[in-house]
Amino acid sequence: MSQAKVAVVIPSRYASTRFPAKPLALLCGKPLVQHVYEKAAASKADLVLVATDHEAIRDTVESFGGRAVMTAESHPSGTDRIAEAVRLVGEPVDIVVNVQGDEPLIPTSVIDELIDLMRNRPEIGMATVAVPGNRQTMTENNVKVVFDEAHFALYFSRSMIPFLRSGGVEAPVYLHWGIYAYRREVLEKFVTLPPGRLENCEKLEQLRALENGIRIYVHLSNLESIGVDTPADLAAAEKKLRETT
Structure with a gap:
């Protein structure tokens, strides 16, 4: 039996509200999107793509030897964007991994762990990653997740x-990382579903899956990453990268 073919797709949108042109912002002299692409390219994936809505991002990706796909500007979420990119490429893909374009420090080993999980456990249709969090320091920009046994x-x-609650027993807090893995058929089902009331409320696309009965497996990691939502986050990522290289 042949091994499932995996594509890592990086959704990369130009018009970020909090940080316009974020994928092109320089981090230690390289565009943010290049850092993410290189982490993905070093993984076990068979194919790596950047799914973008802007020619400047496409041209930047191609300038460093990456592969980019132009997608519509109108997508309500990154998941909708990666699904279009996979369809446009037209290559046979069994598993699609969505690595957010604002995670330049995400360890390649975490991408590989998610790929291995999906290849080894065919009953899982969708999976993501969480790490231990700190109740005192997390803000609304940090997405939290709770999961069952x-x-x-x-x-x-x-x-x-x-x-x-006052008098309650402390429980661990987990920070959600914006990386997902989908079986191809689950991804195609997801993007046919309209954004749900919880998704529209919290502005979290993964809630569309839960609202429609798609179970999401949460893989735990103890590694670190820094998501870049603002220029201040970019400065923190640069400091971290210089400390570790």
């Missing part, structure tokens, strides 16, 4: 979950 997500939120 089998590690399937119960809910994702920008609010603090679980909430520690």
Whole structure:
């Protein structure tokens, strides 16, 4: 039996509200999107693509030898964008891994762990990653996740979950990383579903899956990354990268 073919797709949008042209911002002299691409290209994936809506991002990706696909500007989420990119490429793909374009320090080993999980456990249709968080320092920009005993997500939120009520017993807090793996058929089902009320409320696309009965396995990691949402995050990522290289 042949091994499942995996594509890593990096959604990269130009018009970020908090940080316009973010994928092109320089981090230690290289565009943000290049850092993410190189982490993905070093993984076990068979194919790596950047799915973008802007010619400047496409041209930048091609300038460093990467592969980019132009997608529509109108997509409501990164998942919708990667699904179009996979369809446009037209190559046979069994598993699609969505690595957010604002995670320049995401360890390649985490991408590989997610690929291995999907290849070894065919009953999992969709998976993501979480790391231990700090209740005192997380903000609404940090997405939290709670999951059941089998590690399937119960809910994702920008609010603090679980909430520690006075007299309650402390429970671990987990920070969600914006990386997902889908079986191709699950991805295609996802993008046919309209954005749900919870997704529209929290602005978290993964809630569309939970609202429609798609279970999401939560793989735990103890490694670190820095998501870049603002120029301040970019400065923090640069400091971290210079400290570790």
